[in-house]
Amino acid sequence: MTGGELRQRFLDYFRKNGHTVVRSSPLVPAQDPTLLFTSAGMVQFKSVFLGEERRDYVRAATAQKCVRAGGKHNDLENVGRTARHHTFFEMLGNFSFGDYFKDDAIKYCWELLTRELGLPKDRLKATVFQDDDDAFALWKKVTGMGDDRILRLGEADNFWAMGDTGPCGPCSEIHFHQGDHIACAEEQAGRRCLGPACECDRWLEIWNLVFMQFNRDASGIMTPLPKPSIDTGMGLERIAAVMQGKTSNFDTDLLHPLIAHVERLSKKRYGADVEHDVSMRVVADHARAAAFLISDGVTPSNEWRGYVLRRIMRRAMRHGRMLGLVEPFLWDVTKTVVDILGGAYPEIAEQHSRVAETVKLEEERFAETLDLGMARIREYLEAHAKELNRVVDGRFLFTLYDTHGFPTDLAQEVFQDAGWTVPAESLAAFEAEMDAQRERARAGASFGATDGGERSVAIYQQLSAQLPKPAFLGYRELAAPARILAMVAEGQRRPQARAGDTVEVILDRTPAYAESGGQMGDTGTLVGREGQGRIEDTYYRGAQLIVHRVKVTQGQLTENEEVAVSVESRRRQGLRLHHTGTHLLHAALRRILGMHVTQAGSLVAPDHLRFDFSHGAGLKDGEVDKVEELVNEQVQANIVVSPAEMDLQEALKSGAMALFGEKYGDRVRVIKIGDFSTELCGGTHLDATGQIGLFKVVSEGAVASGVRRIEAVTGEEALKHVGREEVALRESAGLLKIPPLELPHRLQKLLEEQKQLEKQLAQLEARLAKGRAQELVAAAREVAVVPVIAARLDGLDPDGLRSVVDTLRERLPSGVICLGGVVEGKVHLVASVSKDLTKRFQAGKLVQEIAQAVGGKGGGRPDLAQGGGPEPSKLDAALGAVAGWVERGAKG
Numbered sequence: 001m002t003g004g005e006l007r008q009r010f011l012d013y014f015r016k017n018g019h020t021v022v023r024s025s026p027l028v029p030a031q032d033p034t035l036l037f038t039s040a041g042m043v044q045f046k047s048v049f050l051g052e053e054r055r056d057y058v059r060a061a062t063a064q065k066c067v068r069a070g071g072k073h074n075d076l077e078n079v080g081r082t083a084r085h086h087t088f089f090e091m092l093g094n095f096s097f098g099d100y101f102k103d104d105a106i107k108y109c110w111e112l113l114t115r116e117l118g119l120p121k122d123r124l125k126a127t128v129f130q131d132d133d134d135a136f137a138l139w140k141k142v143t144g145m146g147d148d149r150i151l152r153l154g155e156a157d158n159f160w161a162m163g164d165t166g167p168c169g170p171c172s173e174i175h176f177h178q179g180d181h182i183a184c185a186e187e188q189a190g191r192r193c194l195g196p197a198c199e200c201d202r203w204l205e206i207w208n209l210v211f212m213q214f215n216r217d218a219s220g221i222m223t224p225l226p227k228p229s230i231d232t233g234m235g236l237e238r239i240a241a242v243m244q245g246k247t248s249n250f251d252t253d254l255l256h257p258l259i260a261h262v263e264r265l266s267k268k269r270y271g272a273d274v275e276h277d278v279s280m281r282v283v284a285d286h287a288r289a290a291a292f293l294i295s296d297g298v299t300p301s302n303e304w305r306g307y308v309l310r311r312i313m314r315r316a317m318r319h320g321r322m323l324g325l326v327e328p329f330l331w332d333v334t335k336t337v338v339d340i341l342g343g344a345y346p347e348i349a350e351q352h353s354r355v356a357e358t359v360k361l362e363e364e365r366f367a368e369t370l371d372l373g374m375a376r377i378r379e380y381l382e383a384h385a386k387e388l389n390r391v392v393d394g395r396f397l398f399t400l401y402d403t404h405g406f407p408t409d410l411a412q413e414v415f416q417d418a419g420w421t422v423p424a425e426s427l428a429a430f431e432a433e434m435d436a437q438r439e440r441a442r443a444g445a446s447f448g449a450t451d452g453g454e455r456s457v458a459i460y461q462q463l464s465a466q467l468p469k470p471a472f473l474g475y476r477e478l479a480a481p482a483r484i485l486a487m488v489a490e491g492q493r494r495p496q497a498r499a500g501d502t503v504e505v506i507l508d509r510t511p512a513y514a515e516s517g518g519q520m521g522d523t524g525t526l527v528g529r530e531g532q533g534r535i536e537d538t539y540y541r542g543a544q545l546i547v548h549r550v551k552v553t554q555g556q557l558t559e560n561e562e563v564a565v566s567v568e569s570r571r572r573q574g575l576r577l578h579h580t581g582t583h584l585l586h587a588a589l590r591r592i593l594g595m596h597v598t599q600a601g602s603l604v605a606p607d608h609l610r611f612d613f614s615h616g617a618g619l620k621d622g623e624v625d626k627v628e629e630l631v632n633e634q635v636q637a638n639i640v641v642s643p644a645e646m647d648l649q650e651a652l653k654s655g656a657m658a659l660f661g662e663k664y665g666d667r668v669r670v671i672k673i674g675d676f677s678t679e680l681c682g683g684t685h686l687d688a689t690g691q692i693g694l695f696k697v698v699s700e701g702a703v704a705s706g707v708r709r710i711e712a713v714t715g716e717e718a719l720k721h722v723g724r725e726e727v728a729l730r731e732s733a734g735l736l737k738i739p740p741l742e743l744p745h746r747l748q749k750l751l752e753e754q755k756q757l758e759k760q761l762a763q764l765e766a767r768l769a770k771g772r773a774q775e776l777v778a779a780a781r782e783v784a785v786v787p788v789i790a791a792r793l794d795g796l797d798p799d800g801l802r803s804v805v806d807t808l809r810e811r812l813p814s815g816v817i818c819l820g821g822v823v824e825g826k827v828h829l830v831a832s833v834s835k836d837l838t839k840r841f842q843a844g845k846l847v848q849e850i851a852q853a854v855g856g857k858g859g860g861r862p863d864l865a866q867g868g869g870p871e872p873s874k875l876d877a878a879l880g881a882v883a884g885w886v887e888r889g890a891k892g
């Protein structure tokens, strides 16, 4: 049975038993920003289990894509070294939300394994939590297994909890006997194999049933849940291995084609060399993780999810090198991932070009670093080969990182593979070097700077160290008194600025918002005792210094003086409208298109907003309308926009959307729009969504592969936009003298009529040309026994002239034809000579001569040629010369 059939069999079985088959949720968990990746089937149902959300089904089954790497399940180093560790895997699961409990869960499990999949009963054993007598009794009753086949295990193995508090309960596992020939570490150490309780694969755990039975409070007391639930999980790769009689997941049809792909690329055979086998498994596993993570919107970066992805890809690249793969190869292996899993998960097929591009780019970028770093590590290992304790010097890790950008975690793994250790002291030495380096960078920046740009960087670094961080008052105030702390122009402090000068002004406090988070900076005015200036822009410099670019318009401004600062309120209002509009749009896109949508870029301007987001395909018909409608519903509901300050962890826990790649401090600001949107954001927002009035999408399109862009307007700008469209509509309707709403219908009719008319016109023209042709043939002259037609037909373009010539050729099998005509002040000429005469007369030469006579050029084949010229007044004379040309030719 193939892995694909197995997946389908599982889902079909549970569908048949009243379960709703639910699609796999994305790998980036939508509900839980604190969770790195979706790591189990229950993740998408967490709020249902917690009773916070109701669905229209109480039984569900899924095949869930999962990634375990980084964070709690950090066993990346093991992947490739064992038969079963994966970063990416599929989890089959059935769920009951307060519906059936242990009884049916055990029944379904047993029936599926023994009847549907036909596993022999005598090779199965169950484990239960030591105190769970119910489960023990049920296993006996349902399966007929004896007491010796049902093991009671402790809390570590058979008790599950969602967290320190919340739902928890005993679980029960079913194990499959693969055989006692499989290696067991216990036995190798001279002890007895522990059977299903053993770490070895002799008794392979294949399915885990969790009985969510209790709610644990903060003091640890467990009370029974009113509606106990079921959550189960069975790794598809594992059960596929069992069904296919393989002792390694990598030998199943879900993974082996990837190994085969690597064999082809590397020209090495799997099974021939232990280290090469590890590398092939690493590449096979990591290609799957990379393909799935990228198609779910994760991009390689230096932070969080993006970093885990980057680490996975770089680890694969290193193992590729060990197989002799020097050119980018991982992107190519992802094709096989699509071949194997593109049917079950269409998103990886749809997004494959973006996946391949992303992987290849990362491979190209990292290649040099990888080669240099590995060479340095080899040198280090050679130089220290005689050392006995084999402890890596943290300072060497720093040099690797500092001079080559070689990632420290990858270096650690390389050293560990070579039998070296990287203890905490080494890492501390590494950190100390990093700190010293940062210090040197800070010091170096204030001196030795040369050009204006660098000098400007230097002065702001200096000022950030000297000045207090300016207070931002602009969430509440649009005007406030403040003191000028410093003024800067061309990288130098200026104690004073005069009318006409442009200076950058730093105040102790300001109502002006500095450009950040996509929102443009404020403009406004600054009034002192002896002068005033216009704030043209506000932005951050140095470490969070708010800088106002001020053009002094009158008198002078002086350091340390008190000034009145005010923000241009109309512009600010426009920014607020479009910023709140942006949050609504972001949330609406996720609801309509799916939770994989993440912000890729944003501009909040006073008169429009631009929002870039990751989404593989173009938006379908009606999707933009749906998004717009959903946003406008939120506008009409006039939801209060509530900002709050809280700890980052608290914010993430409350479900706030954080932007990956953004840096957040420990205290963050959260903008909550009812239940519709929660985002970490420092921007300025409306008090309630109703102020938007109207939200209107102006355009939607692609900006880069996998990235779409929406431009939209709100408030007055939206009304203006609609107004402009209405005027155009009214004017169009006015031209047709019909009500505007009849336009589409009428236009369609007009277009049909036009098509009809064009057809008739073409027929008429053809008939006309035929008629003229007849006249012309009748008027043909014989010159030296050669029939000659030379005539003028105005109003025909070269194509029209040629079609007349074609008709003439049919009626005048032997002869010379030259037609000329004038269109918009230009002469067009077409000449033709029948084949029997082309030895004596060439159409190309004829046109050349006639065209010269009208001041132009021409040429072509001996039997057909065309030309033209700018002097219509000479056309008649030129055509008159055709007969003479033929006569001369006949004599010559």
Ligand SMILES: [Zn+2]
Pocket: 184, 185, 186, 187, 192, 193, 194, 195, 198, 199, 200, 201, 202
């Ligand atoms: Zn064992």
Ligand SMILES: [Zn+2]
Pocket: 517, 579, 583, 679, 680, 681, 682, 683
């Ligand atoms: Zn925002």
